[in-house]
Amino acid sequence: MGGNGGSGTTATGTDKRPNELLGSWFVRSGWSKGELARQVNRRARQLGANHISTDTSRVRRWLDGENPREPIPRILSELFSERFGCVVAVEDLGLRAAHRSPSVSGVDLPWTGPQTVALISEFSRSDLMLARRGFLGTSLVLSAGPTLIEPMQRWLVPSPATPRAEPAASAAASRRPGRLSQPELDLLESTTVMFRQWDAQCGGGLRRKAVVGQLHEVTDLLQEPQPEATTRRLFKVAAELAELAGWMSYDVGLQPTAQKYFVLALHAAKEAADRPLGSYILSSMSRQMIHLGRPDDALELIHLAQYGSRDCASPRTQSMLYAMEARAYANMGQPGKCKRAVRMAEDTFEDAEEFDEPEADWIRFFSEAELHGENSHSFRDLAYVAGRSPAYASLAEPVMQKAVDLFEKDAEHQRSYALNLVGMGTVHLLRREPEQSTVLVRKALTIAKKVRSERVNTRIRKTVDTAVRDFGDLAAVIELTDQLAIDLPETAEAV
Numbered sequence: 001m002g003g004n005g006g007s008g009t010t011a012t013g014t015d016k017r018p019n020e021l022l023g024s025w026f027v028r029s030g031w032s033k034g035e036l037a038r039q040v041n042r043r044a045r046q047l048g049a050n051h052i053s054t055d056t057s058r059v060r061r062w063l064d065g066e067n068p069r070e071p072i073p074r075i076l077s078e079l080f081s082e083r084f085g086c087v088v089a090v091e092d093l094g095l096r097a098a099h100r101s102p103s104v105s106g107v108d109l110p111w112t113g114p115q116t117v118a119l120i121s122e123f124s125r126s127d128l129m130l131a132r133r134g135f136l137g138t139s140l141v142l143s144a145g146p147t148l149i150e151p152m153q154r155w156l157v158p159s160p161a162t163p164r165a166e167p168a169a170s171a172a173a174s175r176r177p178g179r180l181s182q183p184e185l186d187l188l189e190s191t192t193v194m195f196r197q198w199d200a201q202c203g204g205g206l207r208r209k210a211v212v213g214q215l216h217e218v219t220d221l222l223q224e225p226q227p228e229a230t231t232r233r234l235f236k237v238a239a240e241l242a243e244l245a246g247w248m249s250y251d252v253g254l255q256p257t258a259q260k261y262f263v264l265a266l267h268a269a270k271e272a273a274d275r276p277l278g279s280y281i282l283s284s285m286s287r288q289m290i291h292l293g294r295p296d297d298a299l300e301l302i303h304l305a306q307y308g309s310r311d312c313a314s315p316r317t318q319s320m321l322y323a324m325e326a327r328a329y330a331n332m333g334q335p336g337k338c339k340r341a342v343r344m345a346e347d348t349f350e351d352a353e354e355f356d357e358p359e360a361d362w363i364r365f366f367s368e369a370e371l372h373g374e375n376s377h378s379f380r381d382l383a384y385v386a387g388r389s390p391a392y393a394s395l396a397e398p399v400m401q402k403a404v405d406l407f408e409k410d411a412e413h414q415r416s417y418a419l420n421l422v423g424m425g426t427v428h429l430l431r432r433e434p435e436q437s438t439v440l441v442r443k444a445l446t447i448a449k450k451v452r453s454e455r456v457n458t459r460i461r462k463t464v465d466t467a468v469r470d471f472g473d474l475a476a477v478i479e480l481t482d483q484l485a486i487d488l489p490e491t492a493e494a495v
Contacts, residue, residue: 016065021094023063025080033059036079043075067095074118081129107143107263108151111159113235116267120242121219123260124212127245142256144289149300152285155266155278156308180221180230188218189233192240193361199244200365200413204251205452211248215241232272239268240362243281250288251415253454258288276313279305280362283324291455295331302328314359316352319345320366323374330381335392338382342375365413369406373420376400380423383430393430400424404440415456418447422459429463434471437463438480445487457488 026036033056040059044052052072062068068076073095080088109119191214198207218238226234246261262285269278282305289298302325309317326341349371376399383392404424407417421444428437441463448456464484467477 019063019065019094021092022076025084025088025093026063029080029083031083032056039079040072040075043079044071071118074122078125081125107148107259109263109267111154111157111267111270113231113271116235116264116271117219117222117238120238120264120268121216121223123264124216124219124245127212127257128209128216142259142292144292144294144297148259148297149304152263152266152282152301152304155270155282155304159270179224180226180234185230185233188237192237192244195241195244196361196365197412199248199251200415201411201451203415203451203453203456204248205454208245208248208252211241211245215245235268235272236274236277239265239272239274239277239281241265242268243277243284243362247284250284250291251453251455253458255288255292259285262288275309276317277360277362279309279313279317279321282308283321286324286328290327290331293331295328299325299328299332314352314357314363315348315355316359316363316366319348319352319371320363320374322348323366323371323378326378327374327381330378331385333382333385335382335386338378342378345371345375365416367406367410367413369403369410369413369420370416372399372406373403373416373423376403376420376427377423380427380430383427388430390431393427396427397424397431400427414447415451415453418444418451418453418456419459421447422456422463425463426466429466429470432470434467434474435476437467438476441467441480442483445483449487460484460488 029036031039037054037056037059040054041052044050044054054072058068073090073093076093076095077088077090080093109115195207195211195214199211215238218234218241222231222234222238242261242265246258246265249255249258249261262281265281266278266285269275269281282301286298286301286305289295289301302321306318306321306325309321313321322341322345326338326345329335329338329341349368376396379392379396379399383389383396386392400420400423403420404417407413407420410417421440425437425440425444428434428440441460444456444460448460461484464477464480468481471477
């Protein structure tokens with residue numbers, strides 16, 4: 001009986017009390033016990049849990065205080081969440097949540113395929129429901145230091161051998177070998193490429209929810225029986241979409257949400273056995289840590305990425321990792337190591353230009369313009385760390401100018417163009433050339449109105465604040481401040 005109904009341990013004798021929380025949600029749902037039982041069975045079949053066969057008596061026992069085994073609590077959470085249009089957590093139903101704490105609030109998650117799928121599905125669903133009201137981000141906490149680094153190091157641990165499928169799953173697979181055809185898989189992959197292009201052109205705010213929705217759809221496909229090769233490709237798509245959802249969340253200022261997507265993306269990349277992709281995801285996490293003022297963590301993540309992909313990353317990917325290593329060293333105030341990493345990035349990029357094998361779309365963004373942009377920002381960051389050093393600002397200027405000139409001709413990467421215009425503006429401020437700075441920031445303002453990127457907006461505001469602090473009486477700075485108030489008012493945008 002316990003096996004068929006999915007029940008678990010219960011309180012015994014007179015200790016068992018009615019589950020008032022579950023009862024309250026059940027009454028408000030308007031469902032009958034039989035209707036809830038049918039929905040649980042239907043969802044269980046979708047998950048491949050064909051051993052579950054719930055009936056009205058089983059639902060009555062849950063209401064009376066019995067604790068069902070997984071996946072019943074998760075299924076009930078999903079059903080009530082969908083019914084009420086808000087996230088109804090397992091705890092809200094008065095049920096115990098297996099591994100609930102790390103799956104929701106932390107980054108130390110199980111490195112197994114089924115749990116990775118379940119966690120991505122749960123998190124993307126919560127995001128779709130709650131993001132527009134701003135609740136999801138406030139329920140998460142950023143991890144940093146050993147709390148973040150140590151779980152990520154498990155990316156390098158070999159995965160255990162995949163267990164043999166249970167008889168029920170095998171029977172399902174033999175009846176239907178997987179509904180995804182080669183053209184459908186190709187379309188999924190090309191859709192991810194399209195989302196990435198939209199992000200580069202329009203910023204993270206405009207298409208973020210579309211990416212999260214697509215990610216959730218892919219987790220549904222991963223919960224169906226598929227051939228091994230199809231499953232691996234689906235995990236790769238999930239990893240790329242989760243990374244992109246994280247990147248877009250980072251771009252619009254949802255930092256805890258971004259970190260959670262990056263972590264989930266790394267788990268999916270491991271299931272896809274794609275170590276170069278994993279290194280790219282770690283580089284995105286590193287960039288976020290630099291943005292948050294944690295360069296030591298950024299360096300740890302980059303070194304982990306470099307080690308994990310040392311024998312399989314393309315020269316372009318290696319060059320990108322060296323450039324991010326330089327950014328970390330710059331923010332740590334280590335000029336010697338920063339300059340060495342800059343040289344390695346440049347030298348390796350020359351190899352990338354001669355590399356004639358096809359490369360993944362996710363690394364295509366790392367162009368000559370992006371290389372110069374990263375390296376010039378490293379020199380600019382060194383200038384700040386060294387007390388606004390004019391020597392490092394002079395090193396940054398010609399490299400930043402190359403980036404600006406190249407991005408000006410690149411219609412696809414307008415956000416990067418804006419960020420480098422602002423970067424050049426900060427270099428001119430460091431060199432005490434405020435008029436030149438205001439010209440560049442005005443150009444960036446024009447682009448900022450077209451791209452929904454809180455990163456661009458924040459950097460413009462910070463640069464204008466610096467200009468006001470140092471050159472507030474200058475007419476060009478006063479005019480720029482007035483223009484900022486018109487073009488970029490401080491209003492929160494829905495994401």
